[in-house]
Amino acid sequence: MPAKRTTQHPDTLKLRRVAIDTYRENVAYLHRECVIYRAEGFQALSKIEISANGNTVLAVLNVVDDASIVTPDELGLSEQAFTQMGVAQGSLVKVAHAEPPRSMDAVRRKITGERLTAEDFHAITQDIASNRYSKMEMAAFLVASGQTGLDREEILHLTHAMLESGDRLNWHEALVADKHCIGGIPGNRTSMLVVPIVAAHGMLIPKTSSRAITSPAGTADTMEVLARVDLPPEALHSIVRSQRGCLAWGGTARLAPVDDVLISVERPLGIDSQGQLVASILAKKMAAGSTHLLIDIPAGPSAKVRHMREALQLRKLFEFVGDRLGLHLEVIITDGRQPVGRGIGPVLEARDVMQVLENDPQAPADLRQKALRLAGRVLEFDPDIRGGFGYAIARDILDSGRALAKMNAIIEAQGRQTTQPVPGHLTYEVTSEQDGVITGIDNFLLARLARMAGAPMDKGAGVDLFKKLGDPVEKGEALYRVHAEFNADFNFAHALTQERGSGYTVGTAEGVPQFYGEL
């Protein structure tokens, strides 16, 4: 059709790695004076496509006025984008206007209230997996498919699509057990007790966990106080074969990677829809090769799930999707009225866990009790264990020291840490302003406080609780101690306490809220 066309293609720029980590968003840097591509003409459209050697990367464009960052004949890429590009610095690259991802049409249909098909969800997760979505576009998808937006068939489609976005582990056994808590309760480190108990019984439980994203500690962060968690896939398999269990970080395997990307947008936005939650958890667990899964839903006034009716809705959703995925899935609704155990933050939580394993009389009773209940239910996945007998078996394994022995074996297999971090040396105590009985503890505020104090990055940072619900307290008596390792963090935590108070409420014994779930 064209009557005239240039045959020469001098439209290339030299690739440069710009040492900026833009956290899960590709950014490209173009000098304002670039003569081939006029940066401003691209900018409002926000995304460009960079190609070299048949490889293509999409990135948000930033315009640079400093030739020491990029010169007019260079195209800079942020660290993650540079890695994705996969060619050397100085390679010649071409730039083009990026088409919006095709699947954004489906997102726009979702915004107008349409039901999406399995193919739509597949297209969306594939585009996200290929880094075609900006954070804005992901936010649009998450909000559009929020709280009231996905019906349960759509959640099933989304789960399938996320599962297909990555690899799947296969343990070549008929019963691969796992447990998962939906989160939101600080100190809730039951996995580090359930895994050694269940593995000591001989059941396969290859537990991979995440690091904390917006909480003060994930299981991987806490286990890392004791042992290495960042294991290559072959090492992980060999440990699981010899020990029947592990407590590793799941980040090395590409399990439902789209889930990680979506979470990186969902968490800072503070949106947390039931549909996304169910799809996220079940896709990860299916990808990890689980066949039998126990889901822990804590309910309480400052938990993710605040009412029993909401907990029941969520349970039905897990059951619906889990059944259709062919998972053997059980849901347990637990007491989420307050943090579990005493410590919040990796070192303090690891201390609680070890006290329980060592049958230390100081061990927090609630953590022990909850772990035994969960372990008991997981053990009952074994067809040879009679319904209701799991708890006693779990207690027997714990009391006899077999759980501790198994934990030590797992720690040795993963690689015991040579240094033992201690609680942070900068501390302050928060005291009660009146006499009475503890009637409320704000999970959210205490998690945030531990995070401000430096957890999970600083292993020793966190909060050590001295009082729990129902405990009597006197005016001036310490409620908890905050530990930090750095001055700035100490000040952040302290400022939060001054601004928002202790997070404890003190009243009379009658004021302690009841928990009405399974106990």
Added chain:
Amino acid sequence: MPAKRTTQHPDTLKLRRVAIDTYRENVAYLHRECVIYRAEGFQALSKIEISANGNTVLAVLNVVDDASIVTPDELGLSEQAFTQMGVAQGSLVKVAHAEPPRSMDAVRRKITGERLTAEDFHAITQDIASNRYSKMEMAAFLVASGQTGLDREEILHLTHAMLESGDRLNWHEALVADKHCIGGIPGNRTSMLVVPIVAAHGMLIPKTSSRAITSPAGTADTMEVLARVDLPPEALHSIVRSQRGCLAWGGTARLAPVDDVLISVERPLGIDSQGQLVASILAKKMAAGSTHLLIDIPAGPSAKVRHMREALQLRKLFEFVGDRLGLHLEVIITDGRQPVGRGIGPVLEARDVMQVLENDPQAPADLRQKALRLAGRVLEFDPDIRGGFGYAIARDILDSGRALAKMNAIIEAQGRQTTQPVPGHLTYEVTSEQDGVITGIDNFLLARLARMAGAPMDKGAGVDLFKKLGDPVEKGEALYRVHAEFNADFNFAHALTQERGSGYTVGTAEGVPQFYGEL
């Protein structure tokens, strides 16, 4: 409460301007090895608060591994953020975890389907105006308040809130006329004809326009071919007083600035809800001091509004909100089946406009006709003009050369351009593949093509149409010519033509779609 506290505050970093333009999103750069603030601890939360001298700026955090960008004892800010901070380079700044904006609670309530109050909308626009929202958060707000999400009372609240986010012009006259098109039709430069006609009649019409964001030309871009549009407020007022009208860029005044911010997220996402559209336009026009407003809603198969029922819905919404704001508002539904005039792109559109003003026999008849209809309706805002007589008066002003004289006076007052840009010298023609009659022209594709060719940045880039709906065409005959100024743009445009075709459909005379609006 604290038992121990450091008294010293050595937690400061040196401010550095990083010459990166991050396009309406504040970005802060912290070196990974920064000893005071551990960058990774902040990153997942995504936003930090930087303060100095009582000033506070919120920014998304990027982690830097290159000390030539920022050193470990520096805190870098992107250009816009640095300007907002308003202190010199090298000033000592402190960094803190940014609380999510308070009004995100309201956004989350909107996500769950709640109605928001006037106070909620006020809080949201205030937080956006103070740069407390990231692009992700704005995307969440826009999607949540999308298509089905805002009722008309909420749209009124949002309009009020956006209006209050900036300044308001006051022209101290009882009748301040304006016209506005909702957009989407390339070549639709009627304002440059309506303003001189109406001003020649003596009615006040101080028109401020935007530059194109995702279209190939805004009125400000096209007017800039002829005259300066970037005028300081005092100059603008003096021109309006002497000429009764102007055609200026509205960006110098802070009119509903939140609207500009939201548009910068809305456009790349391609979401365009009626509620946002109405609030955006009416807030801008109220802020510009208009008392009488004519809204042009083009309807057609590739226009923003595709069906008459949708156009009518939108008209009711404009009327509802406009009435409650005390605006005298009229809505006219126009033919949006194809581009208006012949040229698409600043130079080509300016040529069409001047041909109409000069009563050139070559002038595009549809542009002339549409401009006269709109000008006639605006003139009827004058109580002394009898209903239905506006068109004839407008035609008289145009035919007599008074409109041309007024346009020249406005151009001289604003500052006539000394050089006259010409259509881009790199060209190709797109030809018909068959004999027949033009039955369809894709507005969206032609706008995109002109944009790929370099419009609006390169004034001479664009598309010159030779055929319009209903025109007979022979196989091999040219449909239009594409103009570019740079090789890369020429190639982008050409690639689009090859991939997506001409954007024209050719059939028989019976296949030309009917328009059933007011004509």
